[in-house]
Structures are given as C-alpha cells and as structure tokens.
Amino acid sequence: MKRFLFACIALSLIAISLHAQKIKVACVGNSVTYGYGLDRPEVNAYPAQLQRLLGDEFEVGNFGKSGATLLNKGHRPYMQQEEFKKAIAFAGDRVIIHLGLNDTDPRNWPNYRDEFVSDYLSLIDSFRLVNPKCKIAICRMTPISNRHQRFESGTRDWYWQIQKSIEEIAEIANVSLIDLQEGLYNRPDLLPDALHPNIEGAGIIASKVYCALTGDYGGLQLSQLYSDNMVLQREEEIVLSGIANAGDVVTVTIGRQKKKAITSSNGKWSVVLDPLQTGNPYTLTISTSKKKYVFNNVLAGEVWLCSGQSNMAFMVKEGAEKREQLAKASSKPQIRFFDMKPRWLTNSEEWDVSALDSLNRLQYYKETKWQECTEQTAANVSAIAYEFGMMLSDSLHVPVGLIINAIGGSACESWIDRKTLEFSYPDILYSWKENDRIQPWVRERASLNVKQSSNKLQRHPYEPCYLFEAGIAPLAKYPVKGVVWYQGESNAHNIEVHEILFPLLVESWRKNWNKELPFYYVQLSSLDRPSWTWFRDSQRRMLKDIRCVGMAVSSDCGDSTNVHPTRKKEVGDRLARLALHDTYGKTLTPSGPLFRSVEFTNGAAFVTFDFNEGMHSSDGESLKTFEIAEHEGVFFAAMAEVVDGRIKVWSKEVKNPRFVRYGWQPFTRANLVNKEGLPASTFRTGY
Numbered sequence: 001m002k003r004f005l006f007a008c009i010a011l012s013l014i015a016i017s018l019h020a021q022k023i024k025v026a027c028v029g030n031s032v033t034y035g036y037g038l039d040r041p042e043v044n045a046y047p048a049q050l051q052r053l054l055g056d057e058f059e060v061g062n063f064g065k066s067g068a069t070l071l072n073k074g075h076r077p078y079m080q081q082e083e084f085k086k087a088i089a090f091a092g093d094r095v096i097i098h099l100g101l102n103d104t105d106p107r108n109w110p111n112y113r114d115e116f117v118s119d120y121l122s123l124i125d126s127f128r129l130v131n132p133k134c135k136i137a138i139c140r141m142t143p144i145s146n147r148h149q150r151f152e153s154g155t156r157d158w159y160w161q162i163q164k165s166i167e168e169i170a171e172i173a174n175v176s177l178i179d180l181q182e183g184l185y186n187r188p189d190l191l192p193d194a195l196h197p198n199i200e201g202a203g204i205i206a207s208k209v210y211c212a213l214t215g216d217y218g219g220l221q222l223s224q225l226y227s228d229n230m231v232l233q234r235e236e237e238i239v240l241s242g243i244a245n246a247g248d249v250v251t252v253t254i255g256r257q258k259k260k261a262i263t264s265s266n267g268k269w270s271v272v273l274d275p276l277q278t279g280n281p282y283t284l285t286i287s288t289s290k291k292k293y294v295f296n297n298v299l300a301g302e303v304w305l306c307s308g309q310s311n312m313a314f315m316v317k318e319g320a321e322k323r324e325q326l327a328k329a330s331s332k333p334q335i336r337f338f339d340m341k342p343r344w345l346t347n348s349e350e351w352d353v354s355a356l357d358s359l360n361r362l363q364y365y366k367e368t369k370w371q372e373c374t375e376q377t378a379a380n381v382s383a384i385a386y387e388f389g390m391m392l393s394d395s396l397h398v399p400v401g402l403i404i405n406a407i408g409g410s411a412c413e414s415w416i417d418r419k420t421l422e423f424s425y426p427d428i429l430y431s432w433k434e435n436d437r438i439q440p441w442v443r444e445r446a447s448l449n450v451k452q453s454s455n456k457l458q459r460h461p462y463e464p465c466y467l468f469e470a471g472i473a474p475l476a477k478y479p480v481k482g483v484v485w486y487q488g489e490s491n492a493h494n495i496e497v498h499e500i501l502f503p504l505l506v507e508s509w510r511k512n513w514n515k516e517l518p519f520y521y522v523q524l525s526s527l528d529r530p531s532w533t534w535f536r537d538s539q540r541r542m543l544k545d546i547r548c549v550g551m552a553v554s555s556d557c558g559d560s561t562n563v564h565p566t567r568k569k570e571v572g573d574r575l576a577r578l579a580l581h582d583t584y585g586k587t588l589t590p591s592g593p594l595f596r597s598v599e600f601t602n603g604a605a606f607v608t609f610d611f612n613e614g615m616h617s618s619d620g621e622s623l624k625t626f627e628i629a630e631h632e633g634v635f636f637a638a639m640a641e642v643v644d645g646r647i648k649v650w651s652k653e654v655k656n657p658r659f660v661r662y663g664w665q666p667f668t669r670a671n672l673v674n675k676e677g678l679p680a681s682t683f684r685t686g687y
Contacts, residue, residue: 022059026092033064037196049206063087070099074108091131098139104158137176145194186469189457215246217267220291227369231401233479234300241270276300301399306385308487310408317379320566334399335373362470387572411490412501413464482518492535526558526667550578556679560667592678604650605660614675629659
C-alpha cells in the first residue's frame, strides 16, 4: 500500500502541474455517488450535476463504488476497490466522502462497529497523505426509507448509530460535515427503491455539496413568518434563525438590543434575544453586509399555534355567532393572524398534474404573512382560534399572535414527524393508501385527489408525516407559547390506533420546539357516528396519560347530521379557559365536570367529579343520559341527582350496579353542567 501511495504522490505532482488552473473535487462514496439506478449516471449522478454547478474552474471526479462499505472488514471495503486507487491518484483539492449506507448490512455493523471510527480516520488520512493541502468534507448519509426490506430488522437502528458516529468523526478529524439527509429525508418520493435518489434527488445532493464547497447559500433568507405585524413571544428568550452565506455576519436589532451571529459552514445562523416586554410596537431589523430586512409594527405578546382539521379551519364567517364575533374585530389590532391556507382543498375531485408536482415538493400552503385583526381579516380565519385569541387578549391585556394551520380531513398521523413514526409506529407508514390503520375515507379521498398521478410514490396531505413536513417543519421552531388542537374526526374509526398516535403527536411537536408546550385539545362533539362515544371517552382518559394537556368539551355544541357544527365561539372560550387557568395561573374554573371516581353502595352509584362546584342541569330539567349496569353491555336508563357534591345514579332495574356511563350516545342530549355552565364530559367506568 505504501509503495502504491508514493507512486500516486509522484503522479499527483505531475497532474497538479498540468491542471494547476482547476480545483479538483473528488467525490468518494458508494452507489449513491456512482449514480446507481439513474439513466446515464455520467450525466445525471450527483458529481456530474455538481460539475455543471461549479463550472469550468473545477474538475469533479466520480469515484463511487456500488455496494462499498466504509468498514475495512465489511463485505466490500471501499479502500480495497479500484475506485479508491483512482481517487487517490486524482489527489483532489477537495474531497467529499459519502459512505456508511452499506455498513447497515447485517454482515457489517453488528460485527465490526468498533472499527468504524478508526477505519474512517484512515480513509481521511489517505487523502491527506497524497495532497496535504486538500480540504475534506464527510457527509451525513442520505436516507434509507422505511420501504427498505431490512428497515425494521436492523437497518433503521444501525443507520442512526452510524449517523452519530459520522458526526463524531467530523469533530475528531477536523473536517467539514455536509448534511445529505436534510434535503432528502422529507422526500421519500425521491427514493424509488427506498435507497437510491432519482435524478431530482441527485440534484439536491449536488446542490448541498455545491453550497458547502462555495459557502454560497443564496444570501440572507428568512422564514415567511418574519413579516410586518408579526408577534414575538414575550418574557422569554427568543431564538431567531435563518440562512445566509457561510461566514456572513448577521446583525439583529430590536428595541435596545443588538445581537450578532456568524453564519456557520452549513449556512445556518441563529441569535438569542433577551426577553421582550409588552409595550409599544418594535422595529425588527435583520441584516448582513449585502442584504437587509426591516419589519415594522412588531409586537411582543402571547403566540399560540392553532391546528387540526376542518373544525379548526372552520371560518368565523361560516359560524352561527359570526355577527357577535366580528363586532369587536375592528377594535383589536393587537390580535394578529398568520393564517396558513392550503393551495388545494381536499374536496371530492382529481387534482391536475401541476398540483401533484407541487405536492411532492412540499409546496402545499399558500404564501402568507402576519395580518392585524380587522373585520375583513377576522372573517376568514378559524372561528375557534379567533375566539381563543380574543379571550386571551381581553383577559391578559397583551397582544396575541395566532398561527393558524388546519387542514380539512387531515388525520393525526399526517402531523407527526417521520423519525417519531419510524421508531414508535412504523406500521402506519407502509402502503398508506391501503393501510387499514388509516381511516377508509381518508385513503379514498387521497386516492381520488391523486388519481392523475403516474408516480407510485405520489405525496398527499393525508399521507403520514406530510403535514408535519410541509406545514410544521417550515415554521422553523418559531417561538410559541403553546398549542390548541381540534382533530380526531379522521381517526375516530380506530380508537386504539389514535391512542398511540395522539401522544406521539404531542411528543413530536414538543421535540420540534424543544420545550414542553402546553397542548389543549377539543373533545369531539356530538354526531350520529357510532364510534364517537368511545372516541370521546378515549380523549378524556388521555388527560391522565399525557403531561401538560387539557381538554375542552364540545358535545353540547354538536349537530346530529353535520360534522361541522356551527357553534364555535363556546369552544374557543373553553380552550382559552384552560390556557388562562393552567398556563397563566388565572383563578377561574377551567372545565366542566370531569369524572374522577365512582363508589357503588346501597344499590346506587355515587360519582365524584373534578370541577364539580354548583353542578346542575343545563335546561332546568332532571339530569339526563345517565345509565347503570350490573353486567358489562347490559345498561339501563337511570335516575340521577346531585347529592353532597356527587351525582347519585340508580335504577330499579339494577340491584347491584358495577358500571355507570353518561352521555353514551354518538349524538347526546347530556345536560350536566357546573356553576359556570360548562358541560360535563361524557364518560363510562369499568376500564
């Protein structure tokens, strides 16, 4: 090997003298570098596309070897391949190494993982030996999709272990780290065989490497969340972030604060602002030496993300209380909306080819910006979010910013990030349009919308992970206080699956924002759909299973035939009560009566509730819809009355009661409320 290396050095010196005018870039790797699966890899593989981006000042060499492992004891060690010898002889001025994917093979990583770091360092040293001035970058691996045949049998787990090792190697060897996962992980449609990128995917790799080599990331760029009229979360440190060219100094000024950051080699920068106090409007300035953004009328207040499906998307102008709600709108400019509307509604129709292409590129939402509350802007935003924000503003006397991101018909799994599902519930990712864990209506509507697509991996908003990737990740962890959520209709067919998914959703978003966001959700209302009784109770029981959550009851606002009941003001008020009590520490009753426990004695059930003060019927009549049973499944209508702060439930038909339930009808006339007139949640005992 030493003789070979010295010979290569001699050849390299000759080559350097002949090609002194060009900067040589050696692309070292496996089949992804080679361009496996691509038509004409010599033209379409990422090194060839990189050559076109870099231009004539560079000479790019493709030294990819299909099946190659980084491990020297692996089944096809790269350092034993002819491509390695050619790469060494090339003596690149820049070396880009992308290896590790094939090391996930069960023949490799399980046996030789302890040698991965030393083998990688040896590879790096080999290129430094032939060209001591070369600059080396190693790559975080491109993705392996869950469709890979060995995904759950080891590949998934070994992939992430190797990814971590690569990050550590970059630090040990003092080389650059290029993230090739970032541009592709949320684009499984670009991996036809679950491993190898198509031409577009290879182009994304080429672009990533180009940016890393040149430091050119397109200059200063910000999320569209940065605009005039924006609201920043008050009274806590705020991280503002964006993209700029590597090495650019980014200056952020607001009020008396002036913060600076130097853009890292990956094009990312961030600054941490000291807590902002509520007060007069601010001007926020973000600039580099070549570009400057100025945002006016910026407020510091409370920022909430309002999300879910169609009942959250339901607009003020569609509601029964629209006149009452809009009456105050023009006097509330301190309430601001960032309303994320979809480009295409998931109606019963086929979408055209241009729409389908945009969907694959995660371009599902219309461009938007922050707007002040006026009668015109308020009419078109979520009625529940609007009322929630109005009550917070009136109670706290501070500005309120509402990020509204709700998509009609969307299922819970669409809003969860990919890594969470890959590790915690991968079964829902497979063949999702035929997967009976997903509601049939959801699958049928998605199949209709994408009917014109010939792409077997066509994306759709209802696909697991899609709305997180298209609508939550782009929020770039913009500082928010918490989340209000109204969704479940599209998961009510399978309660057990939803009981897995909903905690994962909460966990996913808390990881994304790196904080324990309070999460307040709406219990499904009343509707003549058989599974809704059990689903509502499942939502109630999850209050005890998930930290820092609250549930607003809406069963009294339902409609027996309309999945979109028009009474939304009360629902928004109830969500605001939860936030005011739990998040802001206000002294008020946060909820209607919630079942706590039951005692069976003397032929009756005595039910204890939280938030039980002043319990009575909402209509002045006797309490309705209580039922009692001695044997599971054999319930009888029961009498009920308030006795010493508990509800006594009995029936002459049941001598020795063991079960009790309330409001156990899909559409219910249940009428138990507390002194605030807040309705009790439907429930049943016996779990």
